[in-house]
Every structure is written in C-alpha cells, then in structure tokens.
Amino acid sequence: MLAAAAVPLFLLMMQAPSGDSIYAGQCAICHGQRGEGGRGPSLNRTKLRHASDDTALRRIIRHGLPGTGMPATWLNEVELVEVAGFVRSLSNARKPQAELPGNAERGRAIFAGKGACVQCHVVNGAGGAFGPALTGIAAQRSAGHLRQSIVDPGADVPPSFVLLRAETAGGRTVTGARVNEDTFSVQIRDAAGTLHSFWKTELKMLKKELGKSAMPSYATSLTGPELDDLVRYLAGLGETEAQ
C-alpha cells in the first residue's frame, strides 16, 4: 500500500543524484576528480587495498575506515551501489600515468641525511616518533599531496595531529603533538619523542594550534630535483599499484 501510494513521488524524484555526481560532491575533494588521489589514495585502480569485492567497497563507503582520514557517509543502499559502480569505472577511464620524475634511491638518502626527515618520521621501523609514521603512506596519499606536505606542511594537517603548547604553574613550557586529552588531563609528545602527562589543574596555560603544523617547510631548503627525489621515494612506500 505504501509503495503504491508513493509511485508519483518516485517519478518526481528520478533526477536524484547519480554515482558520478555523488562522487564529485563528496569524494573528489579527497580522491581527485577522476580518482587520481589527493589527501586520499588514488581510486582509479583495478585492485583496492580495503575493498576486495563490491560488498566490502560499499561497506567502506558507508562506514568509512575508522582511525584514518576516510569518513563515513549517510548514503543509502541505492546511492552506495551507484557510487561504488562509479568508483569501479574509474580504473577504465584511467589515463596511462606519466612516470614520476626523480630517483627513489637519492630520495632515501635525502630523507635520512640532508632533510633529516628521519628525526621525526618512522619508515620501516626506524626513525623518530614525533610526526606520523610514513611506512605505508603511498597507499593513503597521492604523489601531489605528498609533495605539498613537504613544501607547505600547514596546508593540510591530518585531523588526528594537534599541536599543543602547555605551560606549567612553575613556568615550564612543553610544545608537541597531542597524544591524548580528556576533560581533566592531557598527554603530549615533544619533538625529542619524550612523553609528558599533565593534570589540567597543574597547567597555567594550554594552547591548541588547530590546523598548524609542527613540521618545517622545505620549500626553500631543498631544490626542485631534490623534492622530486623525495616524492619519488615516498610514493614507493606502501603497496605498488596494481595496473
């Protein structure tokens, strides 16, 4: 009865968003207009890491990947089928990708040497813990986004990273990444990797620098070719793309 009465409405609603318009509105901002990637990984691949089949793909799109930058959506089953279909079609539309410039071996050397990136980042188990681990970063971000992270770190700080400045009643200051915070306490990791724990009543000041990066920009300290090398190296960290 319900369905019969609803028919005229259905007809009216036929112009509802299709897979490509849902994608353009809600996914392209992170995965690129044609699935080439951005803050999120490229989706124009025949094999997706988390989505071996279509059920898994729809589940990821509906519920997100908790603990990563991939958000949940409120899409209903119909919309999910449509947008998942569009995601699968992206690999067909994929243009042969230009080889990334640069040399990964030289990039690795800059990472450990001139750039001193290793002071703050873990790759394959070695390095400092202040910044996020970069071991599988290529599966999460596009090459373009990685380059931006190095030259303009403040442009897109992962929401899980919050820079804090705390000053104790005794005048000691600690600056670092937020490890955890609740109503009564806060835990901070400083650039040397040392953990600090405070009750908020012990603090004179606690400042949150939302959207601010604790990473220096390398726009001027590295040359163009050196950046190419670094990005080439980082873009190889993680799974190699299935063609």
Place this chain on the structure above:
Amino acid sequence: MKIVLLLILLTAALHAQTLPYERIVNSAREPGHWLTYSGNYSSHHYSPLAQINRLNVVRLQPKWIYQVRGREHFEAMPIVFDGVMYITDPPSDVTALDVRTGRPLWHYRRAIPEGIPACCGQVNRGVAVLDDLVYIATIDAHLVALDAKSGAVRWDVEVADYKQAITLTAAPLAIKDKIIVGMAGAEYGVRGFLDAYDAKTGRCAWRFWTTPGPGEPGNETWSGDSWQRGGATTWVTGSYDPDLDLLYWGTGNPGPDYDGTVREGDNLYSDSVIALSGATGKLKWHFQFLPHDVNDLDSNQIPVLLNAPWQGKPRKLMLFANRNAFYYVLDRETGEFLKATQFTRQNWAKGIDVKGRPIPTNTTTVNAEGVLVYPDDDGSSNWFSPSYSPRTGLFYQNVREKGAYYYKADTRFRPGQLYLGATKRDIPNEEPYGTMKALRALTGEKVWEFRMQSPPWCGALATAGDVVFSGTMEGDFFALDAWNGKVLWRFQTGGEIWANPISYRSEGKQYVAIAAGSALMVFGLD
C-alpha cells in the same frame, strides 16, 4: 529467637519486590529507590539522598562492577528497588542484579534477527516495572513482560514490523494499568506513533499516530501523502502527571530529515511535545517547537514537570531544554507557550516569536555547496537526561557544542532504507566540545557552566547532597558542586559514557551507578 524471626519477617516485608502504581506516584516517599526511568513521573532525574555530599564526595570509590556482553553502546538507566537492580544490556537483554553484591539474579536473553535497520545502534535505555512484571521494548519491535523474580516471559507482543525499520530503544513508561511504548525509525521514512498496552495482558489499549491521517486535524500540514513517511517518532521516555492523567512526550524530526520540499507544510506533530490522556490516548494539546524542520532537530528530550509560581500565580509548568538550543517553559495544562531562552550556540533561528514559533534563518535549505548549521544533527541536547534540583532551583543540562556542513543528497524513498536527503561533513580545524550548563529553571538563564573535552552523551544527576554527577566520552565520571560547578571528584572508568547516572540506598548507604564502556559501575563512600 523471636527477635531473629521478627527481623526475617521485616526483611521479607522490605523486600516485597513488587511495585504497585501507587509506589511510583509516591516515589518521593522512598528516596532510596529509583522506580521509573527519570526517577519520578515529573522526570526530575534527581536523587533526594544527601549522604554523599559536597564535603565527602571526594571519598567516593567503586564498590562493584558488572560487565555486560553487549557490542553496542551501553545506555541503560537502571531501576532499583527492594534490593534488586534491573538493567538492560544491548541489544535487548535484561539482567536483574543483587544490589548488595553486584551478582546477577537472572538474565533474559533475546535472540535478535539479522539485519535490523537502526540508524544509531542496537541500543536500549532500560526497563519499566509495574507490580510484579518487568517490561522491555526490544530492538525487533516487541514489548515483553518478564516475571520480576525469575525473568520468565509472561507475554510477548509485536508492536510493529521491524522490517519496516521501526525499532524500540526507549525504556517503556508504566502508568496505572498501562505500559507506554515509544518507537524509533524516522531516518527510514516510517510513520510515528505512541502506544499503550494493558499491563496485565499485553493487549494494545490505544495508539496515537504522531502524523495525522486524512480527515484528521493536522493532516493538512503535510503535502500529498508525505505524512505516511513523516517520522515524528517517540524514541525517548516521556513524563506523566497523575493528577491530570496527562502523558507528555517529545516527538522526533519529520522525514526525510533534510529535504523539506517533499513534505511542504508545518508537518504536525513532528518536533513537538504532545499531551495525551493516559486513559484514552486522546490528544489534549500539542506544542510544536520547530515547524517544518529540515535540520534533524528532534524534540525527543525529556519534559520536566514543575509546579511553581509563574508571574505571581501558582502554575503547572513544563521545562524543556530542546535539541534546537532553546530552553522552553510551557503551561502543561493548556500547552500555552510562556518563554523561550537560547542556551547555547545556534544559527538556524533568528529568534522565537511571542507565540513560540521560531523565525528561521537561511540554514534551512541544504544545497550542493554545503550549509553550515549549529547545532549539528546530534543537537545541543539529545536523549541524555537533564536534572532538576529543588534545592538549587537549577536545571542541569549537558550540551553538545558542535556544528557541521550539510550537503544535498538523494531523497528517493525505499522501505527499510535511510531516507535523509543530505549528507554531512565536520568543520575542519574546529574542535567540538561539551558543557554542563546550570540554568535557572524558570528563566533558562545560565548560572554556571563546566567545560568537557568532547560533546557528551551522558546525562546529569543532581542530588540533595548538592552534588551533580555526569560523565564524558573519554570515560571520566565526575561530581561537581551543584551551586557553582566546581569539580569535587573524578574517576577514570576506562570506557565511553553513554548513559545517565542514578542514585539509590542499600542497607542505609547511598550509592551512585553509571554505565561506562560495557560496565555498570557502582560507587559508594568507604
């Protein structure tokens, strides 16, 4: 020997373990028990116990912990009387606990079918008790009556077909000889109702449809047949005035949540409070907080009933801290609008006019570019309970301080499918937070506020010891000074708190109980 016998008899009498209606009406006479969802029919969610107070609360410590098996948020409000605590664990199980030891006395475990559409988790907020029966409304839309002493099923009736996306998560309300049951599902295009069942037999006594059908007053507030999918669900336990025999119940958003173009009109009785005769279910009056809502601002909060002088004359009032960020005072005999005060950040209304109708801003049409709305669809307040203390005259409300962007999406209706009309994105580089606000009960004016790390899902409990208890998403359970909001005590429970605290007395000692993570924790002095 005689004395021993007398003692045994006395204990037996104390442990009558049956809860006639008169005991609930007169709950003020037994402050050591928690007899109905909100503590009393007026929903003060207040404990008249004063043993734990501002000076000694610092000595509070855990007494026992009971772990549930549930995978979902543990939102139960316990009922406690005559030595037994009744809780529900998600999805729809009931456990009776011995309050002295925390040991289970019986379990009712319900087999739940696969694939029940529930927007916000297969949760349950508690039981109702009347005489010797314990009532649970289940996620698969049944009402079940259990023997209070053994947990044996006395009867089990279907309230609705869960395949139509109607689910039951609220604690039922027991009044006189009836069990009142509210339902959820407005995110799926259902038609809302409130039901009453005969407490002894489970026969349906009445049903009130919250969207009026053709020929009924209010049907003209829905374009076409949109009332059929209009939502206005009743998923939070309401209040009751035994003298007026009036039930007061909040109603939810109209469906689809964010696209008003398919349901032109005021959309009665969505986002309203309705006053129904307990005996017949007939509508006495209604007050619609938000006509034609397109921001999912359900009015499923708890109506708090208070008799107090209003402009010099004694009046029967209702206090309502709405999810839409306004605090309302109504006359509960007539539904007359008396006052509205904004209690936190919002951008959907320019204000409330003299009749109580909001003056909307331009946040009310979602588009493809995204519209910023405060509060977001979880609201400023929500299902978690406020608390009213007659000692301080303050109304304690936990508040979610959060906005979001909304984008237009599909509004095709398919049974059992999400029917929203928008999608949502959080605001970049803005950290949402929470507060507890102490408002003057008759004006909504803020007296103090306490800041929490995240928007809370925990209610407040004020006590006659002038302490207010609440908890956070990071697992802190805490006590504030009811007069000024100063922190008096805290305890890290190790789990998110999605529940309301209660207080009771056992063997002369006061306890405070809260569900945190998957544990029901009970705290006491020494």
